[in-house]
Amino acid sequence: MKINKDANPKNIKIGLFGFGKTGRLVAEEFFQDGLFDLEWVVRKTNKDNHKYATRLLGHEVDDARIFSVDEVSPDFYGRCPVDIIVDFSSAAAHRYYAPAADADIKIISAISKYKAEDLEDLRRMAEKTAVLYSPNITLGINFLLVASQILQSIAPHADIEIVEEHFRNKKEESGTALKIAEILGLEKKQHVNSIRVGGIVGKHEIIFGLPNQTIRLVHESISRAAFGQGAIFAAKWLIHAPPGLHSMENIIVDMFKKNIPVY
Numbered sequence: 001m002k003i004n005k006d007a008n009p010k011n012i013k014i015g016l017f018g019f020g021k022t023g024r025l026v027a028e029e030f031f032q033d034g035l036f037d038l039e040w041v042v043r044k045t046n047k048d049n050h051k052y053a054t055r056l057l058g059h060e061v062d063d064a065r066i067f068s069v070d071e072v073s074p075d076f077y078g079r080c081p082v083d084i085i086v087d088f089s090s091a092a093a094h095r096y097y098a099p100a101a102d103a104d105i106k107i108i109s110a111i112s113k114y115k116a117e118d119l120e121d122l123r124r125m126a127e128k129t130a131v132l133y134s135p136n137i138t139l140g141i142n143f144l145l146v147a148s149q150i151l152q153s154i155a156p157h158a159d160i161e162i163v164e165e166h167f168r169n170k171k172e173e174s175g176t177a178l179k180i181a182e183i184l185g186l187e188k189k190q191h192v193n194s195i196r197v198g199g200i201v202g203k204h205e206i207i208f209g210l211p212n213q214t215i216r217l218v219h220e221s222i223s224r225a226a227f228g229q230g231a232i233f234a235a236k237w238l239i240h241a242p243p244g245l246h247s248m249e250n251i252i253v254d255m256f257k258k259n260i261p262v263y
Contacts, residue, residue: 011037011237015082015105017097019043019053019066020091026088027053027064029228038064039082042072042096044089049216074099084235087111088227094121099107101125106238109233110137112175126245132238135250136176137230140219141204144247145183148206152184159209160184165195166202176204188194234237 014030016023019041030038030260031054041053046068048056053064067076084106085097091113098121102109107125112135115124123223125131134142152160164177173194183190184206217218221227232249237251255261 005197007128011035012084012235013037013039013144014145014235015039015080015085016041016053016064017043017069017087017093019086020088022227023088024053024057025223026086026228026231027033028057029225030086031057031059031063033232036232039151040064040080041066042069042089043094044069044258046070049090055261069093069096072096072108077103077105081105083239084108086231086235091118094118094125098125100130101131104129106130107132107242108234108238109133110135110227110231113172114219122244126243129243130241130246132234132241132243132246132248132251134234135179136202136227137228137234137248137251138219138221138226139233139248140221141176142230142252144206144219145180145249146247146252151208151215151217153214153221155208155210158215159207160186160191160192161193161207161209162186163193163205163207164203165196165197165200165205167199168196170196174202174204176202180204180206189194233235 009120014034016027026037027041028037032194041064043066048066049068051066052062054061062097082105085100086108087093088110091111106129122131122133150179162180164174166174177192178188185207201224203220206217234248
């Protein structure tokens, strides 16, 4: 399949870290969206080095050259400028794009497993440029985060349990489920229940138990492409954002207040 995309200097230029199962789908979503130009992809290994991501995705165009992370030096961002860096790689990758903050390149991080020192690095970047951090960048999950807090404020004495379901080989607990527990003030070990079965992409359910009734808030990812759509939603907002550390929840609350449709 060949897609003709006329060069548009007004398009938002994207650099992507990560080209695994999720990264490939995110790259596809950005490539298909006419508002963006996918300029390059950085991956951990030398696999497919200097090939074009678009070719590997099945398109007959030479866009988004692939670089090894070993090639990313501080001057990389001067040679290969972009407007926004999107990170779907690993918790260590932020060390390679920290210099981009000095060039006022905005950053979207969708990494779920950061340590305290990693988050501190993001905060330092946010002093120089706009940084959006979301462990699960799907629109639905972030609506779920907002809605669950509203419901808890209405029914503060409700019993709350979190159930997360993922594919069989996912060993660790869901970072999204842990974040839900954190924002609701719940003890993670007591209130997060994990199920591993089959090929489930990801499902999160928050159960509110009240006398004579139960309320369930559920989000299910059908495809990892949902992460790409969430990143696009975030990028459209972030391109106009001032320096600072932002979140998807903040964006959604702001859009609710202004009655702005998300699509």
